[in-house]
Amino acid sequence: MSTDQPPFRDPALPARERAADLLARLTPDERVAMLHQFTPAVERLGVAAFRTGQEALHGVAWMGPATVFPQAVGLGATWNDELVRRVGEAVGREVRAMRARDPRVGLNVWSPTVNLLRHPLWGRNEEGYSEDPHLTAAIATAYTRGLRGDHPTRWRTAPVLKHWLAHNNETDRDTSSASVRPRVLHEYELPAFRGPVQAGAVAGVMPAYNLVNGRPNHLSPLLAEQLRTWCDHDLVVCSDAGAPSNLAGSQGYFGTHEEATAAALRAGVDSFTDHGEDSSQITARVRGALERGLIGQEHVDAAVLRLLAMRCALGEFDPEPFDGEAAFDTPGHRELAREAAEQAIVLLRNDGLLPLADGARVAVVGLLADECKLDWYSGALLRRSTPLDGLRERFGADRVVYAEGADRVRLGCPGGWLAVPETGPGERVSGDPAAGGALDPALLRGRTDLPPLTVSAVAGEEFALVDWGGGVLTLRAGCGRYLSVADDGLVRASAEQPGGWVVQETFELEPHDGGHLLRHRGTGRYVEVAADGVRVAADGGPGTVFAVETVRRGEDEVRAAALEADVVVVVAGNDPHIGGRETEDRATLALPPQQDRLWRAARAANPRTALVLTSAYPYAVGDADEALPALLWTAHGGQAAGEALAAVLAGDVSPGGRLPQTWYADDADLPGLLDYDVIGARTTYLYFDGTPLYPFGHGLSYASFGYGEPEVSCDGGTLTVRCTVTNTGAVAGDEVVQLYVRAAGTTEAPGCAGTGGIGGHRLPRPHRALAAHRRIRLDPGASREVEFTVPVSRALGFWDVAHGRWRVAPGAYAADIGASSADIRRSAVFRVDGESGAPRPVARIRAADYDEQSGTELVDLSRERGDAVAPVVPAGSEAAELVFHDCDFGTGAGSVTVEAARAEPGEAEIVLLLESGDEGGGGGRDGRVLARLTVPHTGDRYAYTTVRAVLDDPPSGVCDLRVALHGSLRLARLGFGGPSSAETT
Incomplete structure (x- = not known):
């Protein structure tokens, strides 16, 4: 490099060093301007304008025609990490190619979405990969690796994960709070983000609109405490659109926008997406916060340094241009779109109807039979293939009859x-x-x-x-x-x-x-x-009052077409812009009544009817499962959806997709939309105790597969499982080999009360949890040994709330290997030494670290960090309760202290009850009262008071503690110690 070039233009230097040099050359006003999504150019330094944010969820979005791949949930259904990596690579190359002709195309891509599909009524279900943290992390890691590219220092694009954290509802999404207890946080929510970040292909995250434990995600202390400890490069935090203004707006978390903006900067937000291209309001708020002393220049500089380091990694300041191997709409991309659409198709049921015989006369009917639907985050189609197109091309136009099935009406008026x-x-x-x-x-x-x-x-x-x-x-x-x-x-x-x-x-x-x-x-x-x-x-x-005259009913049209055909393919599902999308959750799992009538009409006319569900989310279609010989599901499959479906229906491709989330049988099986406690709510395949319509990981094939006896070894910190899989069928096919683990006889396993754990207490653990997976292709008669190596801590550990750390319990575990979470072919038991649990220390107990609760929610201890517990039970109902298992009171605790706040006038009461552990575990609910403590009005929800009481009958030994909360309050902590005078301070 020429010696007259400044260090920030030297690609041989580390990105952070280059960024620091450029930062030092910027004026204070230029630094503040860098904080807005639309960063202006610094012409005196030759620094171009920059925009954070380019949507690229399943192809380049919003910038015109581009290759459109299957929706993200469809990519999750492939269970194919390598395929998804290639999709990410293609998308990244198209971003680079499109940017070369349009500078508005951004290199900081806001993708993928790694929010877990905890609740199937979430309107944005189409954007996530899976309800399982392992599968989500694996697919997200693959996609971001493709987007990032393989160059050791230069990034093809800079992927940003969405949306930090526990975001799975559109209803009141900017004001609702997800109550996430520590076990759910560490075992379920964080791993989906941690996996791709630790893999080194993620440039940053975008906080979600909602609040977690009463605190807006844009102020999450976990950005610093967790996220930024997971990798060795700077991670950028980009706000969601309009979210910075929500802090002092709809959320009312601060009284002024200057306070809110300062708090977001202190928490770690770097780029503010607000007020479109108008940066004046955000920059004015930052300057106001500086003038008021709410932040220092160091907060601005830290954010700008991270943003500049990302731009250095993208090659923006290099003397020689870097195109990231730009490519657009290549034959390879088109073939990849078709391959991805094929691999995303899941065969839910097949009683021999499929594959269709050559020469069959096919009726393709339904509201989506001639549609290639796009969603909010799709690019414009370069080419288009509907189910009707694909079947006509595969079987011949003269062998395919079509009926949409829409009602034809006239609207009369005066x-x-x-x-x-x-x-x-x-x-x-x-x-x-x-x-x-x-x-x-x-x-x-x-x-x-x-x-x-x-x-x-x-x-x-x-x-x-x-x-x-x-x-x-x-x-x-x-x-x-x-x-x-x-x-x-x-x-x-x-x-x-x-x-x-x-x-x-x-x-x-x-x-x-x-x-x-x-x-x-x-x-x-x-x-x-x-x-x-x-x-x-x-x-x-x-x-105007209209008269609606039905000219022709859709069921009649479908019935007529079905009578003409050897087999009927009904294509049903959703329009991604209607009745379930960003800003709108679904109300039910049921198929819309009009579409339900269509498959029933087809079935009545021709029993040889297959139902294809093309949708962004699951449906409860138990009647169809019982009545029809074949059902398939695919997410909206992008530009090649129709030809891919035709290839699977015809048997040219054996289906190999697997469900990335549980398909429940009925709305009654679902938890509340805002109930994020998957453990307490017994939801997702991990904890669901009922019988789903189709289980997580389910998917059939035209081939069949046999599993040999697994070999399992657990050496140190690694679990190794080997198993030979054989195609025992007559056609080639893909099998998704799934490894699950479960506690089989640990002292803290589910259902093992009284087997020697402390107090005999039951620790809720998953029925089984996905630990590894691999999609393999086998010809008829061929075999392949599949080997999985899994870190023991990640696969078998849990968050020990009593001691605030990750732990693996000792005992027996099972490695289950098979074709779905409910189709386990082989199982082997192995032992892990682990670490035995110790009783809970009682000198200082965080209220949020409970083992069980009823009628409570987690709230913010302060605006900056920490969690407290508040009752949510209606007035006049039973008290809210917390249960802390296996509390070690030693030889006797003579006093108790609680830290609590009450913003409302009047008093609240906390009642402590002691329950002795017994051989059955858990004790009874009629434990003796230890103390009753009165919490006075403290004037503010963050104004905590300390209340102490002497215990007349000091507890000793290991017992359960039940805490009943009466009235409005926030409980932060409680603790036991030696005797002291009862007092309130």
């Missing part, structure tokens, strides 16, 4: 019928990202260059009506475009597909005065016939 004026063919206007992680909504509200609907006195337009569930419907005109509402309020047939941040193509029919009102969901207003055309009425306007 003066005639709704009609669409004659126009030429049109296309939906596509959005273009202007700022801040969102498309310009003005471009997504329908076209205004087309005339609005009118009223015709003669036969009106026939609209295809689809009910997507919950009464939410779309209406498509004969020209193929959907009815949509633009900014001017007029209703036009103008949208190629439903979509946008606010979907303007959905309506509801409400019975009224012998007819129906048509309510537009995007505006919440009713549709009326006005002088200038059909429009939404002014706010509060009554709307």
Whole structure:
């Protein structure tokens, strides 16, 4: 390098050293400007403008046409780390290629989403990989490695994981708090992030909108205490769009935006995504915080240093350009999109109907039979293959009959019928990202260059009506475009597909005065016939009463097609923009009634019917499972979805996908949407005690596979399992070999009360937990030895709440190997020395470290860090309770101290009850009262007081402690010690 170049342009230097040199050359104002998502250029140094944030969840999004791969949950269903790495590599190369022609394309990619699919009604289920932390971490590691590239120092792109932390609901997502107890945090939530970060291919994380334990994620102390300890390079924290303003806005966590911005910087947020491209408000808040002494220059510099180090790693300041092996829409990328779509398909049930015979006459029917749906984070399609396209190409157009199954209706009104004026063919206007992680909504509200609907006195337009569930419907005109509402309020047939941040193509029919009102969901207003055309009425306007005339029912169309065919393929599922998406959770696992009727109509006409569910999430389809000979599921499969499905249906490809999450049989099996305690709620395959419709890891094949006896060894800190798998079928196929581990006889295993543990207490452990997996391909008769090596601590350990650390209990464990979490083919027991549990010290007990609870939630101990416990039971109901097992009171504890706060006027009460351990474990609930302590009004939720009491009958030995909380309070800690005078301070 030329000696006249500054050190920050020397690629031979470490990124952090280069970043420090550049930082030193920036003025204080230039440094502050670096904190906004849209960073301005520093022309005097030759530093270009930079934008954090480029969506790339399953292909480059929002920047026009790009290769579209299957949705993230579909990539998770492949269970194929190497395939997903190649997908990430292709996406990263397309980012580089697109940036070369459009500088708005960012190299800091906000992907992947590693939030665990704890609850299948989450609207963003499509964005995650799995409900299991191991599988999620493995797939995320693979994808980020592809995005990052293999160069030792230069990064192809800089991946950011979303969304830190415990984020799995859209309902009240910016104000709801996830109560995450320590075991769930360390055993379930953190590992999904830790795996890819420790692998070294992650540039940073994005905090989630929600709160965890009462504290906004953008202030999470775990960013410093956990995340930034997991790797040896600087990790950038990019805020979610608008979230910094929520801190003093919707969340009301601070009184001013200066306080909020300062707190976020102190917690570790580096890049603020707020107010679109307008950086003035964020920079003003930072300057205000500096002037008020809420932060120092060192906080700004630390954040800017991390951002500059990331830009150095991307090669931005190198004297020679770095393109990351840019490539776009190559034959290899197209083939990879097809391969990924094939591997994502899961065969749920097959009674011999599949594969379809050559020469079969196929009816392909259903609302998604001729659709290739995109979601909010998709790029525009370069090419498109629907199930109908794929089956016609594979079997011949003359052998395939099609019926959509939408109802055809006319809408009558005073003066005639709704009609669409004659126009030429049109296309939906596509959005273009202007700022801040969102498309310009003005471009997504329908076209205004087309005339609005009118009223015709003669036969009106026939609209295809689809009910997507919950009464939410779309209406498509004969020209193929959907009815949509633009900014001017007029209703036009103008949208190629439903979509946008606010979907303007959905309506509801409400019975009224012998007819129906048509309510537009995007505006919440009713549709009326006005002088200038059909429009939404002014706010509060009554709307026009329409007569809905059904011209043809979808079931009749499907029934007719089914009668003509040898076999019927019903394609059902969801539109990713409707009834379950970002900002909107689902209400039920049930298939929408209209689609339920369609498969039943097909089955009644032709028993040889297969149901293909193309969806972003699971459904409860128990009736279909009982009635139909074949069911398949695939996430929306991207540009090659149709040809991939046809290849599997025809048997050209044996299905090998596996479910990445449990498919529950009924809504009643689900926990509350905001119940994040997977242990206490007994949810996900790890803890679910019921019988699912389809278990985690489930998926069938056209081949069959045999498993040999496993060889298991546990040497030091590593568990090694070997097993030979043989294709015993007649066709080649993929098998996903799954290794699970479980406690088989430890003193702290599930269901082992009274087997020698301290006090005989039961420690809830998973039924079994995925420890390793591998997808392999075998020809008929071929065998392969599969070997897994797994760290014992990671696979078998748990978070010991009594001592605040990770521990592996001694005893017997089982290695279960098989084809799903419920299809275990072989099992072997082995022993681990581990570390025996010790009684809980009682001198200082954190309230949050309970073993059991009822009627409580975790809240923030202070605005900065720490957790406390608060009751959530309604007034007049039983008290909230905490249980602490195996408390060691030694030879006697003469006093108790509690630290608690009560913001409300009046008093609250804490009652301590002692329960002696017995051979059955746990003691009874009628334990003796140790003490009753009164918590006075402290004036603020963070103002803690210490209350002490002398114990008349001091406890001794090892016993359980039950703590009952009466009234509104926050309990931080309690402890036992020698006698002292009862007092309140």
